[in-house]
Amino acid sequence: MGLEVNFLQVLWFILLTVVMVAYYILDGFDLGVGGLYPFIAKTDEEKTTLRNIIGPVWDGNEVWLLTLGGALFAAFPPAYATTFSGFYLAIMVVLFCLILRAVAIHYAGSHEGALGSWWHIAFFIGSLLPMLLYGVAVGNLLNGVPLLANGDVAGSFPARFIQLLGVLPLLCGVLSLLMGFMQGAAWTVAKTHEGTALHDRALKLVKPFTIGSIVVFIIATVFYVFLVVPNMPEAGVKYYLGGGFAVARIITIVLAIAACAGALVFIGKNNLLGFICTSLVVAFVIITMVLSLFPALVPAATPQYALMAAENAGVTITIGAPFASSNLALTAMAIIAAIGVPLVLIYHVIAYRIFAGKVHHDTYKH
Amino acid sequence: MGELLFDVGFLSRFQFAFTVIYHFLFVPLSIGLGLILALTETRYYKTRNPKDKAASKLWVRIFTATFAVGVATGITMEFAFGTNWANYSRFVGDIFGAPLAAEALFAFFLESVFLGVLIFGRDKVSPKFYMVSAWLVWFGSALSALWIIIANSWMQTPAGYEVVETELGSKAVLTDFFAAAFNPSLGARYFHTVDALLILGAFLAMALCAYYIKKGRFTHFAKTGFRIGAIVALVTTIIMLPTAHEQAVVVAENQPMKLAAMEAQWVDEPAALYLFGIVDEANQTVIGPAIPGGTSFLASFDFNKVYPGLNSFDSQDVEALNVPFIFYMYHLMVIGFGLIAIVVILALWTSFKKLKLNQKHDIPTWLLNLFIWAPLIPFLSIQFGWAVAEVGRQPWVVYGLLRTEDAISEAVSAPELWITILLFFIVYGVIFVTWIKTIHGYIKRGPVVEETAHNKALIDDIHGETVIKEHKGEQLLIDSEGNEYLAHPHSLDGKVAVDTVEGAEK
Numbered sequence: 001m002g003l004e005v006n007f008l009q010v011l012w013f014i015l016l017t018v019v020m021v022a023y024y025i026l027d028g029f030d031l032g033v034g035g036l037y038p039f040i041a042k043t044d045e046e047k048t049t050l051r052n053i054i055g056p057v058w059d060g061n062e063v064w065l066l067t068l069g070g071a072l073f074a075a076f077p078p079a080y081a082t083t084f085s086g087f088y089l090a091i092m093v094v095l096f097c098l099i100l101r102a103v104a105i106h107y108a109g110s111h112e113g114a115l116g117s118w119w120h121i122a123f124f125i126g127s128l129l130p131m132l133l134y135g136v137a138v139g140n141l142l143n144g145v146p147l148l149a150n151g152d153v154a155g156s157f158p159a160r161f162i163q164l165l166g167v168l169p170l171l172c173g174v175l176s177l178l179m180g181f182m183q184g185a186a187w188t189v190a191k192t193h194e195g196t197a198l199h200d201r202a203l204k205l206v207k208p209f210t211i212g213s214i215v216v217f218i219i220a221t222v223f224y225v226f227l228v229v230p231n232m233p234e235a236g237v238k239y240y241l242g243g244g245f246a247v248a249r250i251i252t253i254v255l256a257i258a259a260c261a262g263a264l265v266f267i268g269k270n271n272l273l274g275f276i277c278t279s280l281v282v283a284f285v286i287i288t289m290v291l292s293l294f295p296a297l298v299p300a301a302t303p304q305y306a307l308m309a310a311e312n313a314g315v316t317i318t319i320g321a322p323f324a325s326s327n328l329a330l331t332a333m334a335i336i337a338a339i340g341v342p343l344v345l346i347y348h349v350i351a352y353r354i355f356a357g358k359v360h361h362d363t364y365k366h
Numbered sequence: 367m368g369e370l371l372f373d374v375g376f377l378s379r380f381q382f383a384f385t386v387i388y389h390f391l392f393v394p395l396s397i398g399l400g401l402i403l404a405l406t407e408t409r410y411y412k413t414r415n416p417k418d419k420a421a422s423k424l425w426v427r428i429f430t431a432t433f434a435v436g437v438a439t440g441i442t443m444e445f446a447f448g449t450n451w452a453n454y455s456r457f458v459g460d461i462f463g464a465p466l467a468a469e470a471l472f473a474f475f476l477e478s479v480f481l482g483v484l485i486f487g488r489d490k491v492s493p494k495f496y497m498v499s500a501w502l503v504w505f506g507s508a509l510s511a512l513w514i515i516i517a518n519s520w521m522q523t524p525a526g527y528e529v530v531e532t533e534l535g536s537k538a539v540l541t542d543f544f545a546a547a548f549n550p551s552l553g554a555r556y557f558h559t560v561d562a563l564l565i566l567g568a569f570l571a572m573a574l575c576a577y578y579i580k581k582g583r584f585t586h587f588a589k590t591g592f593r594i595g596a597i598v599a600l601v602t603t604i605i606m607l608p609t610a611h612e613q614a615v616v617v618a619e620n621q622p623m624k625l626a627a628m629e630a631q632w633v634d635e636p637a638a639l640y641l642f643g644i645v646d647e648a649n650q651t652v653i654g655p656a657i658p659g660g661t662s663f664l665a666s667f668d669f670n671k672v673y674p675g676l677n678s679f680d681s682q683d684v685e686a687l688n689v690p691f692i693f694y695m696y697h698l699m700v701i702g703f704g705l706i707a708i709v710v711i712l713a714l715w716t717s718f719k720k721l722k723l724n725q726k727h728d729i730p731t732w733l734l735n736l737f738i739w740a741p742l743i744p745f746l747s748i749q750f751g752w753a754v755a756e757v758g759r760q761p762w763v764v765y766g767l768l769r770t771e772d773a774i775s776e777a778v779s780a781p782e783l784w785i786t787i788l789l790f791f792i793v794y795g796v797i798f799v800t801w802i803k804t805i806h807g808y809i810k811r812g813p814v815v816e817e818t819a820h821n822k823a824l825i826d827d828i829h830g831e832t833v834i835k836e837h838k839g840e841q842l843l844i845d846s847e848g849n850e851y852l853a854h855p856h857s858l859d860g861k862v863a864v865d866t867v868e869g870a871e872k
Binding site: 052055056057059060062063065066067069070071072073074075076077078080081082083084085086088089091092095096098099100102103105106107119150151152153156157158321322323325326328329332333336337340341343344347348350351354355364 | 430431434435437438439441442444445447448449450452453455456458459460461462463464466467468469470471472474475476478479480481482483485486487489490491532533534535537539540541543775776777778779781782785786789793797800804
């Protein structure tokens, strides 16, 4: 069931990947800036500078996440329903973080005293936890998820929440954190004036985070290939793991390493190119991940969980029928995307052009 | 009651109701005030009067602080379909997901990018671009409302679909995109909702201006702003009548059980229109003054048209319907509209007969207080209206197709819901307090005119009695009309400090 896939289903798998890559490159840098906030900003001016370098654009970046959620819901409803309800508390933690963070960015500058410092903490935590949890969620998908026959995630609270924290999920969580920090540091370097203390502190961090990302990426890949894949049920994702996909993943891994090398070369010399290279690292890491999942979205990992009775077991949720939306729905959405995505790109070009250039603490008076 | 605490369906509904009502406190403010902001910015673009610029800047501050909360709490709603309504998502995904994705793609990106321009870009872009940005943010928010109301209307009046059986159970599948998007109740619901939000925006503008008039502050802002608000309120209140009529027609045609509940009508007869009343469920009657056949007339222009009463529907479905609640919510909304119309007439009279620029006004305080508190009327009416729409749809989540009790996430347990409901109370509570404090701060400071190269002469030329006010280390000049100017030390030359107040209002 579900291993036959058609053009529209693959198209939407690719489009979801594109949205995910765009999200983690763009929101990655403003989440990363939030995660680095207490460490690289020592004075109130530096804190204001950091908020200013993401201020005009972060909200647009976050809309990529809403697009991802909406598109997953529309194209592959069972995957959306299973993951969002099955990872309930983890998703809700991400949600509360994003809410508090959104409000914190707006209000951190306009309140003094206790309330003000509270919002600074909210901005930090609200940026840090989502980065970690995105990785943990992806790690669980790669691990496989225990599914019931009705498509729900098996297990009960609170064991199910704790179960999320396996080795591969934690590795992926650390990788996600490091990539966010890398993006945040690279963006800070690109957007602050050379010679300022803030710029120098961020510059020192880009290379360790970039190298760290690649190292953890390779460790996670090795762990996945040698310890996770061999335990997978035959009828699951293993189907596509051989042949062309293995080669494709080797290529994306090599490209990720090349992008890492590029970042190491350019950072400190041409910071915009450096940021583009770190963004490519993010892109190739995510592409490697989705190539490992294809054609599944939520692989069933029933045999690993002794709690599960076999007759109760669910099947892997793939991008094929009956898990995908109808061809008519996918076509309608493709037309919507064909009209909408060029507009979105135009908006982004406008925003990033208006707010191009270096920023300091009193760049924007409002 | 104890059982409900462990009922995932009840807890999920409670959480959704709480978060969606909270979200919908801020959305109407954003869409309503967005229009006021765009109009004010357009006025400044034409006049280039620094006082109009100060007015626009104040609206930008109030609007963006509100919008930020609306956006943040909107994420909850998009996630909620998956987190708490997994079976619903599986059933409707083929149809319901597309408008959500389209909302993000077409509306959210537009809003968020140009909101960035509004907050950060006044000195970065041309005045024309800035004005256009204000309109684009408002347009984006109205477009966002369209997509989400397409989704909601499909739940009320599903169309362009067929229900098919798959290995995973039954689900609704799209058969006609345009029939689904432009389903029978979309048009009426969209214009009815957005028009209500614009009424609220106009009332808020008038309230703020009435507050400044009462305090004798910023009379330029207050008089011009009050007139913008009064005109928008008049136009939107008139538009409300045909949208309300259309809503009645659509409900009568598509959701007859809801119509019967709205007027608490148990037997088949021409539907009465109660002005108000008390629902006596035991005797299946309403005690109160009514226009016989009034609702029939609203829905069909025929006083004698017979509509089915609640006894004509499946008794189990009717039992799941909270008839008195729907009746009261509906009638409170209608009474709200009557009050709105009265306030609009008073506002027009005040604006055009009593508020002349460069003249002292003689408006009684009670009238100003009425305008200050009046936004509560549209604000509550909007919530009542949505309560009728959503509670009146029960026991269905998708009318006639999927019951609410079958739509839940079976994977989520009651303790998990307690945790998240508690967290919502805390987080949303903190945000609400912060929002109030912030907006209060903005209003207290007011539309202070800032000195620039262009308006230095204006500050030098302030005539009449001048007051210098100290406020948090700033020195403010106040002219005889109560307009305040942020003063640099050199512009104080020759001005005499009549009064010095620290932080307090004049």
